[in-house]
Amino acid sequence: MNRFLLLIIMVLALFSSCHTQEKVIYFQDMHNRESFSTQTIEAMKLQPGDKVSIIVSSAATPDQAVRYNLVVAQQQVGSATARQNNQVALYTIDEHGEVDVPCMGRIKISGLTRSDAAAKIQNLFRNGILNDAVVTINAYDQFITVLGDVKNPGRVQIGRDNITLLEAIGQAGDLNITARRDRILVMRQEGNETKSYYVDIRSKNLMNSPVYNLRQNDVIIVQPNKFKANQSTNNANSLTQIGTWISIASFATTLITLFLIKK
Numbered sequence: 001m002n003r004f005l006l007l008i009i010m011v012l013a014l015f016s017s018c019h020t021q022e023k024v025i026y027f028q029d030m031h032n033r034e035s036f037s038t039q040t041i042e043a044m045k046l047q048p049g050d051k052v053s054i055i056v057s058s059a060a061t062p063d064q065a066v067r068y069n070l071v072v073a074q075q076q077v078g079s080a081t082a083r084q085n086n087q088v089a090l091y092t093i094d095e096h097g098e099v100d101v102p103c104m105g106r107i108k109i110s111g112l113t114r115s116d117a118a119a120k121i122q123n124l125f126r127n128g129i130l131n132d133a134v135v136t137i138n139a140y141d142q143f144i145t146v147l148g149d150v151k152n153p154g155r156v157q158i159g160r161d162n163i164t165l166l167e168a169i170g171q172a173g174d175l176n177i178t179a180r181r182d183r184i185l186v187m188r189q190e191g192n193e194t195k196s197y198y199v200d201i202r203s204k205n206l207m208n209s210p211v212y213n214l215r216q217n218d219v220i221i222v223q224p225n226k227f228k229a230n231q232s233t234n235n236a237n238s239l240t241q242i243g244t245w246i247s248i249a250s251f252a253t254t255l256i257t258l259f260l261i262k263k
Contacts, residue, residue: 023181023202023225026117030204038207042144043161044215045115048097050116051090051140055233066128068102082111083120089100106130114139114161146172148222149179163214165199165206169222175201178228184210 035137072087091099097110104124111119118137125133140157151173156163165186169175178233186197188211197211203244214220223229 024177025064025200026181026205027203027204031158032046036207038246039209039212041162041164042213043114043115043151044139044158044163046093046110046117046139046211047216048093048110049112050093050216052093052117053088053090053136053138053140054099054101054118055088055136056121056125056130057140058130058132059134061067061130065130065133068104070102085214094227109137127240129188142216142218144168145170145219146222147219149224150222151176157218159252163182165209165212165214166201169201172220175222176224178225180223180225183223185223186214187219187221188215189217212235 054070056065056068062161070089070091072089091101093099093110096108098106098108100106101121104121105243107121107124109120111118114137118135121137122133122135125135140156144163145155145156146168150169153172156168156171165184175181181202182200184199184201186199188195188197197208197209199206199211211218
């Protein structure tokens with residue numbers, strides 16, 4: 001009889017272990033050497049609010065190209081004039097998607113990739129202004145926000161023209177073991193709306209999701225599993241109960257002290 005109970009316990013433990021692995025392992029439906037379609041890695045497009053540097057250079061007339069570069073001006077205390085240094089200032093793309101380039105006026109670059117925006121401005125310069133102009137654009141202060149049940153929640157800086165959901169999670173230190181893999185929420189601002197997308201990181205279908213390639217300002221929210229969520233609730237209730245009992249004990253002590261003083 002004891003051996004039979006032991007066998008049942010071992011079988012239940014085995015099934016429990018398999019069930020746990022199904023909830024945790026990434027890409028469970030992917031097989032060795034399997035080929036499948038994925039989202040093309042796309043360069044991010046510039047958006048209103050992005051900060052960019054626009055540098056114009058010319059091999060034939062470098063002195064002429066310099067005047068089209070926006071530089072930082074420094075004002076010395078007690079001086080009536082400002083002096084310029086070699087640090088290039090950043091443009092902020094306005095709500096209309098435009099930047100105001102010196103001597104060129106307002107140019108719309110939102111909705112374009114960094115390289116496409118550089119090519120657009122370069123063509124404008126080469127149209128009779130600076131025939132051998134070379135324009136370079138770099139983006140700054142672009143972030144993804146990762147919240148919830150990950151090792152290092154917070155802002156993830158984008159260091160190149162593209163970033164995938166897997167890379168953002170990796171930079172956040174990966175999901176905790178208690179995180180839900182089957183319902184990861186990505187929130188994205190699209191025009192005047194915020195859209196929500198749920199993805200399952202346990203399936204290769206993730207790579208065909210419209211949010212596999214992330215955009216700047218996307219927000220990733222990772223939910224905890226039921227066990228951790230319930231544990232958090234129980235801990236909060238326990239702390240509340242402890243606080244209540246401490247208050248009761250303190251009140252009772254005060255009453256006893258007052259009663260003894262009167263006697």
